[in-house]
Structure formats: structure tokens, C-alpha cells
Amino acid sequence: MKILIIGGTRFLGRHLTASALARGHEVTLFNRGQSNPGLFPQVETILGDREKDLNLLSGRRWDMVIDTCGYVPRVVGLSAQALREAVGHYVFISSISVYADFSKIGITEEDAAGKLEDESVEEITGETYGSLKALCEKAVEAAFPGRALIIRPGLIVGAYDPTDRFTYWPVRVAIGGEILAPEGPQAPVQIIDARDLSDFIFKLMERKAAGIYHATGPDYPLTLGEILKTSQEISGSAINIHWASIEFLARHKVEPWSDLPVWFPDTAENLGFSRVDVSKAIAAGLAFRPLSETIRDTLDWASTRPLDHKWSAGLDPEREAKLIQSLEG
Secondary structure, eight states: OEEEEESOSSTHHHHHHHHHHHTTOEEEEEEOSOSSTTSOTTSEEEEOOTTTOGGGGTTOOEEEEEESSOOOHHHHHHHHHHHTTTEEEEEEEOOGGGBSOOOSTTOOTTSOBOOOSSTTOOOOOTTTHHHHHHHHHHHHHHHSTTOEEEEEEOEEESTTOSSOTTTHHHHHHHHOEEEEEESOTTOEEEEEEHHHHHHHHHHHHHTTOOEEEEEOEEEEEEEHHHHHHHHHHHHOOOEEEEEEOHHHHHHTTOOBTTTBOSOOOOOGGGTTTTOOOOHHHHHTTOOOOOHHHHHHHHHHHHTTSOTTOOOSSSOOHHHHHHHHHHHHO
16 A cells, blocks of 8 residues: 555654565655654655645545644644545544543543534644544544544554653653552552554554544453553563552642553543553454563663653652652651
8 A cells, every 4th residue: 555654753653664564555744854864765755735735735645644643633634625535535533532521440442522602713732632532533534534544542642752741651660669650559550552552553554444433452351450460570670569559649739641651540530541441443353462561662662762861751750759758757
């Protein structure tokens, strides 16, 4: 297939490009050249901003386009409309965050998405992100009726992740010592290795699938305790985990998802956040590599980063130590 990837050099886009090339597809990248320029020298790259440079794509045809970095409905709508006659199918990378209500265990692709009171809003915040993604989906579906593939991933993990939302835990465990962790070892977690997500997307693309698919995992109930245990087994470190209650963490203004990543409080209003139904995707071919492989490869990649790497998520050592002292004091 001839594939156009909007983005294609940063985290998931990087994995998608690599997967496409490994499968023998012909790839064109369209991006601003700001993330990892020159990463794929063998691939044609069209440099441009899709708000003002879509004319650079005129006169070309592709079988598929993958939109890896669409967050604002107006902007996604521009690219979808510009490509509707030039591309067979439009693949949009959305998010599980689109849902209006996370109190339900086993949310399916049919459940209601969130809505914005003012749909002209373009500022991306924790409150608007999911609803904006839902509107982006609508823009794609309007331009590509019956030809739109919407992927709603959960937390994407693995090598090249700039968010550190998973990387923090394997690295922290490998360092060893006294570790602050949230809620308890049975706290539910859903993640997906970027490579498994890429493989799944191409399975769907290669049979020209359309519709909406959740893409997270694994195919068994995963817990934070299992992630920490497996990380310890791989690194061989000596650790002592201090499990802090939701109430303690809230009282000390420890933020889920950022200060203590991967985890979201397992409260009544969030029971479904880490228990999303992925049966449709599994039936369509979504498969998962072992957790140990994801952790090992994440650690290997993390070890190549500079020693002064500035972490995007997780607690700094001083704050963690003070919190443990308060917890145990």
C-alpha cells in the first residue's frame, strides 16, 4: 500500500512508520520536521504545517492516511476534507479519553462520548482533551463516510515515549530503595505497547477495516503491583514499597497520572477508566507481547538517555522521601 502518515517520527508515529516499512509498504511522511528530523532518510518527507500547507499534498494519491497527531477538530477537518478524494481510507488515532462517563466497568465503543458546551473551544486541557478528540473523530467520519478507521488507544507505552508515564515505574524500581506507590498492589491498570498497537493498526488497514476500535490491554486484568513485581524481577533490585491510600495522596496533593503515573484512583466515578472492554479489538486481531518484554525493552531504551534527563512524570526523589516519611511517621 501507499501510505501517508501525518507525523510519523515521534513515539507512536515512529513505531507506525517502522512497522509500515517492515511490512513492505510505501510511506510518505507529512510533518513540520520538528521531531527527530532525518530519522527515516529512506522515506519521502513533505515538510509542512497542515493548517496552511495542505496544498503540498495536491495531485498525489495514497491508499491510506494515518493521522497520528490530530487534537483540534477544525485542523483535523481541514486535512480530512483536503484528502477525501486523494486517499482511500483515513485512520485517525483518537483516545479512550473520549468518554463522558467512566463509572461503568466495561465501556464499549458504543458508549457515549463527552461533549463540549462550546464546540469552538480549541484550548487543549485535561478537561477538553477527550471531547476535542471526539469532535475530531466526527470531522474524519464526515469527510470519509464508511472509509474512516478510528483507533481509541489507552495508555501507550514503550521505547521513545516522551511522557514518561510508564517509563517512570520500571526505572524507579531498577534504582531500588524505598518506593511510594498508590492505592495498593491490586490497583487496576491498562496499557498497550506501541509496537502491539502499530501491528494491530496495520492488520486493520490491510483489510480496509472501518469503524471504531478500542486499543489497550492486556487481555487479562493487569495491576500496578504486577508491573512493579515484574520490573523488580527484571532489574534484580532491592525495593520496599510503601502503598499510600487515595485519601493520603489527595491530602498531600499527589496527582494521579502525573506525579504517580499509569495509575488513576479506583473510585466509583472512575471504575471503568482502567477496565475498558477490548473484546472487539481482540476479535479483530489485537495481540499482546509479554509484560516482561515491554518492561525490559523500556529499561534498555531508558538507559540510553542522558543522565540529566528531565522527567515528564513521576515524583522527584526528595519529594518521594518526604511523602514516605509522612506516611510512615
